[in-house]
Amino acid sequence: MKVFAKFLFWFLLASTLCFGxxxxxxxxxxxxxxxxxxxxxxxxxxxxxxxxxxxxxxxHGEPGVATFLNSVNxxxxxxxxxxxxxxxxxxxAAPSTTIDDSSGARTVRVVIPVSFPxxxxxxxxxxxxxxSQGALLKAELLDELWVMGALFAVSAMLAVGLGGALIxxxxxxxxxxxxxxxxxxxxxxxVVTSSDEIGALNRELNSMADRLVQTxxxxxxxxxxxxxxxxxxxxxxxxxxxxxxxxxxxxxxGTPLNVLxxxxxxxxxxxxxxxxxxxxxxxxxxxxAKMSKMVRQLLDFSRQxxxxxxxxxxxxxxxxxxxxxxxxxxxxxxxxxxxxxxxVSVTGSPEQLEQALSNLMLNGMQAMTNGGExxxxxxxxxxxxxxxxxxxxxxxxxxxDQGPGIAADDLSRIFEPFYTTKPAGLGTGxxxxxxxxxxxxxxxxxxxxxxxxxxxxxxxxxxxxx
Amino acid sequence: xxxxxxxxxxxxxxxDDMRALLARTLERGGYGVESANNGRDAxxxxxxxxxxxxxxxxxxxxxxxxxxxxxLRREGVYxxxxxxxxxxxxxxxxxxxxGAVVLAKPFSVEALWDAVERAPxxxxxxxxxxxxxxxxxx
Numbered sequence: 001m002k003v004f005a006k007f008l009f010w011f012l013l014a015s016t017l018c019f020g021x022x023x024x025x026x027x028x029x030x031x032x033x034x035x036x037x038x039x040x041x042x043x044x045x046x047x048x049x050x051x052x053x054x055x056x057x058x059x060h061g062e063p064g065v066a067t068f069l070n071s072v073n074x075x076x077x078x079x080x081x082x083x084x085x086x087x088x089x090x091x092x093a094a095p096s097t098t099i100d101d102s103s104g105a106r107t108v109r110v111v112i113p114v115s116f117p118x119x120x121x122x123x124x125x126x127x128x129x130x131x132s133q134g135a136l137l138k139a140e141l142l143d144e145l146w147v148m149g150a151l152f153a154v155s156a157m158l159a160v161g162l163g164g165a166l167i168x169x170x171x172x173x174x175x176x177x178x179x180x181x182x183x184x185x186x187x188x189x190x191v192v193t194s195s196d197e198i199g200a201l202n203r204e205l206n207s208m209a210d211r212l213v214q215t216x217x218x219x220x221x222x223x224x225x226x227x228x229x230x231x232x233x234x235x236x237x238x239x240x241x242x243x244x245x246x247x248x249x250x251x252x253x254g255t256p257l258n259v260l261x262x263x264x265x266x267x268x269x270x271x272x273x274x275x276x277x278x279x280x281x282x283x284x285x286x287x288x289a290k291m292s293k294m295v296r297q298l299l300d301f302s303r304q305x306x307x308x309x310x311x312x313x314x315x316x317x318x319x320x321x322x323x324x325x326x327x328x329x330x331x332x333x334x335x336x337x338x339x340x341x342x343x344v345s346v347t348g349s350p351e352q353l354e355q356a357l358s359n360l361m362l363n364g365m366q367a368m369t370n371g372g373e374x375x376x377x378x379x380x381x382x383x384x385x386x387x388x389x390x391x392x393x394x395x396x397x398x399x400x401d402q403g404p405g406i407a408a409d410d411l412s413r414i415f416e417p418f419y420t421t422k423p424a425g426l427g428t429g430x431x432x433x434x435x436x437x438x439x440x441x442x443x444x445x446x447x448x449x450x451x452x453x454x455x456x457x458x459x460x461x462x463x464x465x466x
Numbered sequence: 467x468x469x470x471x472x473x474x475x476x477x478x479x480x481x482d483d484m485r486a487l488l489a490r491t492l493e494r495g496g497y498g499v500e501s502a503n504n505g506r507d508a509x510x511x512x513x514x515x516x517x518x519x520x521x522x523x524x525x526x527x528x529x530x531x532x533x534x535x536x537x538l539r540r541e542g543v544y545x546x547x548x549x550x551x552x553x554x555x556x557x558x559x560x561x562x563x564x565g566a567v568v569l570a571k572p573f574s575v576e577a578l579w580d581a582v583e584r585a586p587x588x589x590x591x592x593x594x595x596x597x598x599x600x601x602x603x604x
Contacts, residue, residue, distance in 0.1 A: 251525070254552040254571030255481045261572040262487055283483060331525050 003171070004163040012152060019148055027140030038108050038130050039097055042079060046095060046112040046126040049081065053124065057116050078128060085122040105129045170198045177205055186213045230437055234352075237434040241358060242301065248328045249298050256287035263287075297324060301354075312350045314378045314395045314462075315340040321357045322376060325365070333371025336361075340378035344395040346462040348442050353462075356438040359431035360399040360446075360458045367403025367456065375400040383461055385445050394444060398459035406450035414448065435460065472498040475519040478508035478534070479550070480526045488521060491575055495582075505529025512538065512545075519582060520547045524557055532557055539564050544593040546585030548578075565592025 049072065056064040065083065073081050095112040107129050115121035131139070177190050186209050190202040263280050266272050272280050301324065322336045329336050346353075357376075364374045377398045382391045406414065415436055435458075436446045443463045450456035475497040479485040482503070489499045497519065502508040506528035512520060520538075522531030535547055547566040550573075551557050561568045565588045567581045 251552040255484050258572035259481075259483045259487055262491065262575055265574055287483065330527060333527065 004159070004167050008156070008159050008163070012155065016148060016152070019144070023141060023144035023148075024137075027137050027144070030140055031136035034136060035099075035106075035108065035130055038128055039110070042108060042110045042126040042128050043095055043097070045076075045079065046110045046124055049124060049126070050112050050114050053114055054116070080127040082125045082127070083122055084125065085120075106131065167198070170202075174198070174201060174205065177209075181205075181209055181212065186216070234355075234434055234437065237359065237431065238355060240431075241355060241362075242298070244328070244362065245298050245301060245324070248331070249294050251331070252294050252327050253291055256290045259287045260284060294327075301351075309347055309349050311345050312348050312353055313342070314344045314346060314353075314397050315342050317350060317353050317357055318376045318378050318397055321354050321361060324354070325358060325361055328362075329365060329374065332365050332368070334365045334368055335371075335373050337373055337375045338377075339375065341380065344378055344380045344464070346395045346442070346464050348462060352438045353460075356435035356460055357397055357399070359435045360460070363431055363458070364399050364401035364403065364456070367401050369403075372402035374402075380464065383447075385461075392443075393464045394461040395464050396459050396461055398457055400455065400457040402455045405452040405454055406448075406456055407452060411448060411450055415446070432458070472496055473518045474498050474500065474516055475521060476500050476502070476508065476512050476517040477521045478502045478505065478526060478531060479521075479523040480504060481523075484523075488578075491578065492519075492521070495579065503527075505531065505534055509534050509537070515543065515545075517545060519585065520545055521550065521582075522547060523550045525552060532560065535561075535564050535566055539592070544589045546582075546589045548581045548585050562588070563592070565589040 049069075052068060052072075053065055056068040060067070069081055069083050073079075095110050098109045098111070100107045100109060107127050109125055109127040112124040112126070113121065114124050130136075173190060177188060180188055189206045189209065192199050192202045192206070263272075263284055267277075267280060318338055318340050322338050326336065361374060361376070368374070375398075377396075377400070379396050381394060381396060383394050383396070384391045414432055432446070439446060439460050439462055444461045447459045447461060448456065473496060475492050477485065477488055477492060477499050478501070479488060480503050485501055485503060489501055492499045500511055500517070502511055504527040508522065508526070508531070509529060512534070520535075522534060524531045531549055535549065538545065538547070544565060547564075549557060549561055549566045549568050551568055551570050558568050567585045567588050569577060569581045573581075
């Protein structure tokens with residue numbers, strides 16, 4: 001209702017001022033009209049009296065004049081008639097009017113010279129008081145003010161009543177609906193009963209609510225789909241790692257199997273001298289131990305539950321990933337150097353962090369086609385994700401390779417899923433985007449830097465609880 | 467061909483147990499064995515050019531057995547070579563171009579001797595089939 005009250009106030013104020021101005025102007029006109037009327041009245045009276053005086057003088061002479069005037073005076077109490085015998089000669093015959101405010105009241109006087117046939121005469125003065133301009137004005141204005149006041153009161157009452165019904169209550173409903181929508185409640189709709197602006201507003205709000213409901217459910221569906229896709233990507237990536245490790249394992253197993261084969265065949269063919277049997281047995285057992293260790297590593301990796309979060313030491317993750325990929329590294333002529341600070345821990349899933357790190361390490365190894373050093377380092381620092389963002393205390397695991405480096409143009413694209421510059425079959429292009437997803441879920445990020453000819457460094461940044 | 471003493475063989479294999487086993491097997495077969503546990507040492511040893519047989523593991527530190535083979539052939543050395551490959555090494559196709567016999571792990575002693583026997587012919591036919599030196603497929 002406030003908007004209507006504001007409108008009403010200014011409207012009435014403007015109306016009042018206009019009304020007041022009009023009232024003032026008409027009051028002033030009234031007042032001067034009154035004065036003019038009085039003037040005319042007493043002029044006419046004076047001239048009529050002059051005629052009468054002439055007749056009286058002819059009939060009764062001087063004394064008749066005085067009597068006549070006295071009787072007129074007595075009859076007419078509103079005017080004051082005086083006769084001045086002395087001032088007569090030399091005066092013009094026209095009446096003149098004066099207005100005199102001296103005695104506190106406003107007096108209109110008409111001075112009429114009268115001349116009798118014998119040359120005598122006098123001056124007839126008819127006077128009447130009128131209310132002063134000021135008093136007249138005041139009286140007029142007061143009247144006007146009473147009218148205006150009544151008008152004001154009635155308008156205000158009508159307005160409040162009508163305004164409340166037509167505007168105030170309906171706007172309150174609109175406000176209420178907007179508040180509900182703002183809080184996420186899309187269930188209610190406004191009743192549309194008329195075609196005026198507020199009715200139109202109601203209709204539009206309703207269709208807006210309909211569209212918001214649709215958008216919300218679409219966004220919800222998309223968010224769910226995205227989470228599912230992320231899960232699938234992680235799963236695929238995990239399978240890829242398992243696949244890579246499995247093929248590496250199969251490769252590795254060949255050698256101890258070979259030793260077992262040859263030694264076993266020798267034993268079964270009786271080709272082992274008695275004094276060598278023990279040694280042969282020991283060798284056989286040690287091959288089995290080697291193979292078991294390789295198999296167990298892979299089983300551990302593929303069996304692990306994914307998402308349990310705990311306090312994780314980044315140094316442990318680094319060492320564990322280095323071990324996991326050690327045989328693959330050897331086959332690629334890559335030496336893994338581990339340089340860690342011990343006390344850096346974060347909250348996260350150890351399996352996921354190991355997967356993220358091994359993805360980065362695999363990329364680094366594949367970049368170094370002629371072998372080289374892959375450097376893992378762990379440290380803690382204050383870093384911000386982007387220039388201008390607040391700084392966080394983060395644990396950093398960095399993988400630095402001595403590969404050919406990445407061009408600046410490619411560097412901005414490498415985080416895209418499936419983007420890869422590796423030959424077909426060698427990389428899925430998923431590794432970096434999955435690693436990125438894993439740390440981003442923990443509130444962190446992957447920082448990449450590279451220079452052509454100088455290799456690349458990829459660093460997982462994971463926030464540490466303050 | 468060196469007529470003095472046993473035939474000389476060069477063995478390159480990084481796994482200690484496997485290397486010991488193969489050395490022993492070759493010695494039992496009448497070879498004097500020189501061993502290396504990585505590709506760089508293997509190359510240095512075969513620079514002497516006095517081996518009659520090379521048994522090279524494909525995957526080794528420093529330098530692969532395949533690489534050593536390819537360089538030997540580039541330099542025109544067609545000594546008999548047995549290449550020992552692991553699972554999915556992908557060397558089978560290349561080896562005939564370079565005149566080596568491929569032996570896949572795990573192999574028995576018989577398979578080893580069979581390969582050793584076929585190695586000279588393989589090397590010879592590769593030698594014959596190239597009029598000009600082989601290009602590196604690097």
